[in-house]
Amino acid sequence: MTNGHGDGTPRIQFSAEFGRQKYILYSTLQLFLHQKIPHFLFFFILKDKSIIKRSFFPNFTFLFSMANIPSFPCIQWLSEQALEVRFGETIDVNSNENVHQFASSLQQNLLHGVIDIMPTYLTVLVRFDVTIISTNLIEQWVLHRLYNLRSIEQSNNCTIIQIPTYYGVMLGSDLPALSKLHKISIEEIVNLHSKPIYKVYMLGYLPGFAYMGEVNPAITFARKQQPVPTPAGAVAIAGKQTGIYPCNSPGGWQIIGFTPIQMFNLNNTPCCLLQPGDQVQFIPIDFSTYQHILAQKQSYN
């Protein structure tokens, strides 16, 4: 396969090592995605890469290096069977939204040989079996999907998943300590945490553990120095993010509440309540409601 991998450095990004073909291909994609060139030109180049080899384009590389080409999205290779598409360098809502749009686009147009698609804060990881599908085909598929991304409208996802949360002190949360340390009343913490609608950035660390953001700056509590046993259902904060522990686990996040509903259940499809891209809101409940929901769930099981 004609590859621009050269000596194996996977970061395909405007480096002379990669050869003109890949360089021009990705540059063209980015110019197109940022609406600097018309779509027919991009498609033309995508379809007929031999145009690049023809002699009357000797200074293409030079021309591109002159243009102010944006850095994202870009394609990197994590391993010989895993490709990563990166949408940004620092966490922000727009890049993360692109991640989710792109991941769904891939999921809806799956190729045989692709074994997993994983969205994270800023990247989408595509794993495939190289004995079934070649890296060239995967690359072309990914580029086509990126091209189509421009025409996908922002999905106005109105469904907000509500998480009933008991914020009181009966179950041993860190609220009293946090309130004292940061000089902010428990009421205020609860208020600031339960008001916003959070976005699920990604799931990781444990099955069903959703990283959600962004938390109000007044309650961005730092992690604990050492992890401690954290029970299933614990609603917690670490920095700008909030999360819910799906099972008993050592944890370093500051526990501010407890939810009686299950985040991860193998008997359900899908097995996780929250998925990347979902919108979430925490609804304060009192202790008796908490116990009631918990009991209902247990009797159902």
Place this chain on the structure above:
Amino acid sequence: MKAVKAGIQDSFQDEGRFGYAKFGINPSGSMDQLSMQLANILVGNPLNHMVLEMHFPASILQFTQSVIIALVGADFGATANNAPVPCNRRLQLPPGTTLRFLEKRKGERCYLAVYGGWKLDKVLGSFSTQLKTGFGGWKGRSLKKEDEIPIACPNKFNFTTLEIASWGVKPLSFLKNNQPISVLKGVDWDCLSKEAQQLISQTTYTISEKSDRMGYLLKGIALTKVNNNEMVSAGVVMGTVQLLPTGQPLVLMADHQTSGGYPRILQIVAADLHLLAQMGAGDAFRWQITTHDAAIQLILHRKSWLQKIETSIQLLYNI
């Protein structure tokens, strides 16, 4: 199959659970996939059928019925009813045979395949055990004493004596003298300082005591970074080598978490993962940087080689 005595960590695994990384569910699966596949081929199973991955000290296993088995991977000095049996060969066991594993001679993980496998339930498409969260495989955990796991094809055979095949496969998961582990430059290779980048191919790393199915922490010369920028969590796979703040590399193995925030400086080629799987605390090795193309060729070559072996054995036994 009954676990008369439980081993330290014997769990059922197959090739892994794929398609759920977005839920934070990592693949798990066999550490040494090649040994798993060879064991399955020897008994006549599909390539990636479930196997029992055993660490040493391993369980004492008793088979109430006649079975065809194979043990591939580490050599734990196996005996069947107190008669020594070799690894890497197809074995026919009469009913009531007890397998014992007497000493750890070579390697870290031994794979037991049984013709037809065991009667386990698939969880999210796989028989692999998710040891951390506790699902999949046999009740989501390693074997415990008195566990009785039903075999999928009981009463299929009726062997009266122990039969050991006269031929077998070569033990392939062990590093030859001074053989390096092939790696690719990682996604975050540029985070390493120039000195560190040069050091990687020249120095030897040793696997520390803090090494298990989740990952191997390596001891050796500390690697320096170009800057100390925080990395945002991104996807990782088995074989991804992360650089910890202390300068030590951490190689992610089968039970790794789906994402990580440390720089991903290297990636062990898929074809060499089985070599690492049979190494444990104290074992040393060096890296050799290779290209994506070469790594892919290794995978393709291995696949066609396995297919050839599978076909020959099928012809031999008319399976």
